[in-house]
Amino acid sequence: MKLRLGHDLLDKQMMSSDDKKVGRVDGIILELHKTTPPRVVAVESGIETVLHRVHCGTKWLRAIGRRLHVRDDGAAIDIPFTKIKSIGIDVKLMMNVEEAATNEWEDWLREKVVERIPGSGKGKKAGESK
Amino acid sequence: MKKWGEIALGIATSVGGFLDVGSIATSAQAGAEYRFKLLWAVGLGTLCLIFLTEMSGRLAAVSGHTVTDAVRERFGATAFVLILLGVGASSMLVLGAEIGGTCLALQLATGIHFQWWAIPVAIATWLFLWRATFGMIDNGVALLSLITLAFVVAIFRLHAPASEMAHGLVPTIPTPDRAHAGFLVVSILGASLTPYLFYFYSSGAVEDEWDESYINVNRVVSAIGMTFGGAIAAAVLIVAAMVLAPHGISVDRYEQAGVMLTDAFGKWGFPLFVGSLGIACFGSALEVALTLAYMTAQGFGWNWGEDQRPRDDARFSMVYTLAIAVSTVIVVIGIDPLKVTNIAMALSAATLPLLVMPFLIVMNDKVYMKEHTNGWLSNGVVIVITVLAFVLAVIAIPLQIMGS
Numbered sequence: 001m002k003l004r005l006g007h008d009l010l011d012k013q014m015m016s017s018d019d020k021k022v023g024r025v026d027g028i029i030l031e032l033h034k035t036t037p038p039r040v041v042a043v044e045s046g047i048e049t050v051l052h053r054v055h056c057g058t059k060w061l062r063a064i065g066r067r068l069h070v071r072d073d074g075a076a077i078d079i080p081f082t083k084i085k086s087i088g089i090d091v092k093l094m095m096n097v098e099e100a101a102t103n104e105w106e107d108w109l110r111e112k113v114v115e116r117i118p119g120s121g122k123g124k125k126a127g128e129s130k
Numbered sequence: 131m132k133k134w135g136e137i138a139l140g141i142a143t144s145v146g147g148f149l150d151v152g153s154i155a156t157s158a159q160a161g162a163e164y165r166f167k168l169l170w171a172v173g174l175g176t177l178c179l180i181f182l183t184e185m186s187g188r189l190a191a192v193s194g195h196t197v198t199d200a201v202r203e204r205f206g207a208t209a210f211v212l213i214l215l216g217v218g219a220s221s222m223l224v225l226g227a228e229i230g231g232t233c234l235a236l237q238l239a240t241g242i243h244f245q246w247w248a249i250p251v252a253i254a255t256w257l258f259l260w261r262a263t264f265g266m267i268d269n270g271v272a273l274l275s276l277i278t279l280a281f282v283v284a285i286f287r288l289h290a291p292a293s294e295m296a297h298g299l300v301p302t303i304p305t306p307d308r309a310h311a312g313f314l315v316v317s318i319l320g321a322s323l324t325p326y327l328f329y330f331y332s333s334g335a336v337e338d339e340w341d342e343s344y345i346n347v348n349r350v351v352s353a354i355g356m357t358f359g360g361a362i363a364a365a366v367l368i369v370a371a372m373v374l375a376p377h378g379i380s381v382d383r384y385e386q387a388g389v390m391l392t393d394a395f396g397k398w399g400f401p402l403f404v405g406s407l408g409i410a411c412f413g414s415a416l417e418v419a420l421t422l423a424y425m426t427a428q429g430f431g432w433n434w435g436e437d438q439r440p441r442d443d444a445r446f447s448m449v450y451t452l453a454i455a456v457s458t459v460i461v462v463i464g465i466d467p468l469k470v471t472n473i474a475m476a477l478s479a480a481t482l483p484l485l486v487m488p489f490l491i492v493m494n495d496k497v498y499m500k501e502h503t504n505g506w507l508s509n510g511v512v513i514v515i516t517v518l519a520f521v522l523a524v525i526a527i528p529l530q531i532m533g534s
Contacts, residue, residue: 011203011210013431024431026207047430053207089193089203089497106432109444119261120440120447 003087005040012091014045014079016100023102025091026050029078042078043091045102070108077102133347136338140347143268144183144355145362146275147330150414151231152224152321152475153363154407155468158390159381160314161370169298169367171315175322176360178515180353181508182486185493186328187348190335193498197332198428200492209488210429216481217325221422223474224324225453226460228415229255230467234384235408238400248461255415256454260447264337264436267420271413278410280402281365284394288372295368309533312526317472319519320479322360326421333424337435345502369394384468419457423449476530480523486516 003009005028016022027044051057064070079100085092093100114120160168186197193200202210233247258267303311331352340348373393374381381387384407392399420436427434427446440447460470490512493504 011206013199013203021431021433024202045431050207050211050430054211089195103433106444109448110441114440114444114447117260117440 009043009087009091012087012089014043014091014093014100014102016093016095016097017085018096020097022093022097022100023077026053040081042080043084044078045100046077047105065105068108068112070104077104133344137347137350139269139272140351141355141358142272142276143334144331144351145278145358146271146410146413147327147417148179148322148356148359149275149278149362149406149410150224150321150324151227151407151411151467151471152317152324152478153359154231154366154387154410155381155384155471156314156317156321156475157363157366158370158374158387160318161367161372162374162379162381162387164304164311164314165371165375166295166298166368167302167304168311168314168318169295169364170301171318172322172360172364172367173299174301174515174518175319176356176363178319178512178519179322179327179360180356181512182323182328182489183331183356184349184352185489185504185508185512186332187335187340187352188345188502189493189498190332191340191344191348192342192500192502194336194341195498196336196424196428197329197489197492198425200498201488202429204492204495204498205488213485213488214425214429216484217329217425218422220474220477220481221324221326221418222453222457223460223470223477224326225415225418225422225457227467227471227474228411228418229454229458230461230465230470231384231411232408232415233461234467235404235411238385238388238404238407244467245462245464248458251412251415251461252454252458255412255419256451258416259419259436259450259454260440262436264334267416267436268334271409271416274409275413277402278362278406280391280395280406281362281369284369284391285365287394288369290368290372307533309526309529312522313476313530316479316519316523316526317475319515319522320475320477320482322363323482323516323519324475324478325482325485326418329425330417330421333421333428337437342502366390382468383466415454419450419453422453423447476523476527479519480527482516482523483520486512 010025010028012025014022014025023045025043026046026049028040029042029044030038031041032038048058048061051061079093083094085094097103157172189200190196201213229248229251230244232251233244236247237244303315335348369390370381373390379386388400388403391403395402423446424434426449427443432445433443434446435443461467490509492498494509496503
């Protein structure tokens, strides 16, 4: 089967094994070998990678992330290609949300900001997600 | 049977979504200054909006994807970031205008200056989004917006002249001051076609879990709902033409529009106007703020949904929180909400092709749409009206700036 990386994989929505949205395929990582052809080893996800692609703001975001202790090394998140289950309109992973670990900003915001505001955890259809 | 209920609700929601600060302000100005002559612009804007909302609903029903999803996937990160910045900036202005409009309604009702209302209104807007589900917002806005039907009733009470109104449906740029008339046409088109409307619609369709069985529901809802919405905007123009124009009142400030409904309803006219303005603006403020959060979350692939608890979609909730906070600054520092509205609407018209063209390409893509791709009519109508709005905007905005 042929897979056009730019058309069929890049920018697609990634869904975790528990069917939650876990970011998009923001970048694709190839490994180069001297003797064998290049091999796709992982996909990258995160605002860092998006900003990298539009050539601005990456340094700022990393600095803010480090200052707020969201992500100390400031690197983008890699998801091994072997963890991809299927590629269609969406990209399905064989990992759940925690394993994918693309939600560091989400977790930081939840712990440091959202949960400290009254009413953040009650009221709506509790815990239901699309 | 369930679908009929949804159709009725969908129509009511579309009406609520259509009429906002932009439609009220631009229609009232056009009617007051040019009587019925710019009625055609409301018609043209509504026609284009019918096609755009039908398309965005069909995209959601067939592919389960929203407009933002599809644009990001089809055109990549750079296009998405550009559109997010463009729509983001113009939507923040629109949000400021909606919050400002709500504050002005409160000023008209209480006599307390609008600036003082900015923060209470912002907090109320945020609290609604923080606590309510999508259905509550959607249906609540729909129900309350029925008050704006007062404008339609007023037309009958005022015995509007049918033949003159029919003449107004013929596209012309009337004298005197054609540059200003052109600018008003651009503002009206911008107000009818504010991007948040169809972005909101497709996100709503995904929140309501539409599938292919909803294609016909979607067709009926978008056609009838937007027609009703457009009819109310047209009614605002007609009432302004009949009440304000003869007295030579041109709407430079919202206060001047306050008497619009007095001829038709006597002492009830003023409260009806204030209620319509306040509710239409408040409802739209909720929708614009939500749309900004939808767009950002969808483009980056975050978890999103107004039915989820804020702690379950923290980034999504923070986007609308920030959007409201930033937009409120425009009102707090006391910039005239009517001016903000006019600029926001003209900007919407000018940035329209940036949004519509990628959207059209997706609508013709079989990967997303299977056998439900656009027909020639949808493509044709949307391209012609978008290009027209853009060309008019490019000509009229500089002329208006130079003129004033």
